[in-house]
Amino acid sequence: MSLRQFAVAVILALSPLADAANLEQPATDPVPGTDTVHGCYKSLGVLVLEQTIDFNSQGACTTLCRNKTNLVAATNAKDCYCGDKYPNKADLVDDSECTEPCPGFGTQACGGLDTYTVYNTGERVSVGEAPAASSSTSSASKTSTTSSNTPASTSDPTETVTASSEPEKGSGTNVAGIAAGVVVGVVAITAFGGAAFFWLRRKRNAEIEEEHRRNAAVNAFISGGGKPPSSSGGLSMTDSRLDPVMNRRMSDGSIADNQDYSRRILRVTNA
Structure with a gap:
């Protein structure tokens, strides 16, 4: 101071x-x-x-x-x-x-x-x-005053509602897309499985049929005295000896069916 x-x-x-x-x-x-x-x-x-x-x-x-x-x-x-x-x-x-x-x-x-x-x-x-x-x-x-007069509170809830509704729509679209994808996937898997099943079944039937043909050929070979069956006509499951036509042809060359063979026939041959 x-x-x-x-x-x-x-x-x-x-x-x-x-x-x-x-x-x-x-x-x-x-x-x-x-x-x-x-x-x-x-x-x-x-x-x-x-x-x-x-x-x-x-x-x-x-x-x-x-x-x-x-x-x-x-x-x-x-x-x-x-x-x-x-x-x-x-x-x-x-x-x-x-x-x-x-x-x-x-x-x-x-x-x-x-x-x-x-x-x-x-x-x-x-x-x-x-x-x-x-x-x-x-x-x-x-x-x-400006902030109080500005309808910020009105716009904010509107924006909030809009923002909250958009994700719901997007989520619904996503759920529908996922469900459609799952259904399509299941149908595709089922179709593929069915096609594979029928293909395997057909292949198996063809193998069984082929095996059956081979067995039939072997049986025919054994029963026919070792003569193999004709390849052009395929495998025949019928016995030719039971065919009346074939029997008639064979008998025409040897013994006549319309003659009496009870009597003895003498034949002259050159010695």
């Missing part, structure tokens, strides 16, 4: 007018290396809470922020805030709004009810200010 500020504090402490209504010191021009009061504000802007100090005062808070190379400090009772920009000048209020005595120095004002005493720490004389809180608030409210 500078000697001038200390003198002002002493005068205010000794003055009968040093009450809650005039605790806030008037704003002064910044001085390099020395903390000065910048004013009473209803908003902190970009300042953040740095520490809660039981014996908080202008000197305690500005020293803490200056040690952290911050350009701006602010107090509200025991809370000390630091940052690099003043609050927006639109949030500047009358000094009479900062009526809270500092816990460490009762003749100084450390903010008030929803108000803050802001200081320049002396790190720099030229310090900027935060953007207006009203513009950010209005833009946020416009965004909120």
Whole structure:
């Protein structure tokens, strides 16, 4: 604290007018290396809470922020805030709004009810200010109003229902395709199995018939005195001796059936 500020504090402490209504010191021009009061504000802007100090005062808070190379400090009772920009000048209020005595120095004002005493720490004389809180608030409210008026909730359920119904249709199509494929596969397997069965059966019958023919040929060969059957006419299962025509032809060449052979016939031969 500078000697001038200390003198002002002493005068205010000794003055009968040093009450809650005039605790806030008037704003002064910044001085390099020395903390000065910048004013009473209803908003902190970009300042953040740095520490809660039981014996908080202008000197305690500005020293803490200056040690952290911050350009701006602010107090509200025991809370000390630091940052690099003043609050927006639109949030500047009358000094009479900062009526809270500092816990460490009762003749100084450390903010008030929803108000803050802001200081320049002396790190720099030229310090900027935060953007207006009203513009950010209005833009946020416009965004909120726009989002509330937008029928997003109506479109979202519709999209959700549509999205949920499409997989059901797709799944039904897939199930029908799978079922059709299974049926076609079963029919194809059955047809192939039936064709294979009949082919094997026909082949087996042909083998049995061929075996039967070979056996018949062997039997005919054995019964015919070793004479093989005619290949052109195939295998004959009938005995030629039982054929009356063949018997008649054989008898025509040897004995006449219409003659009487009971009497003895004499034949003359050349000796």
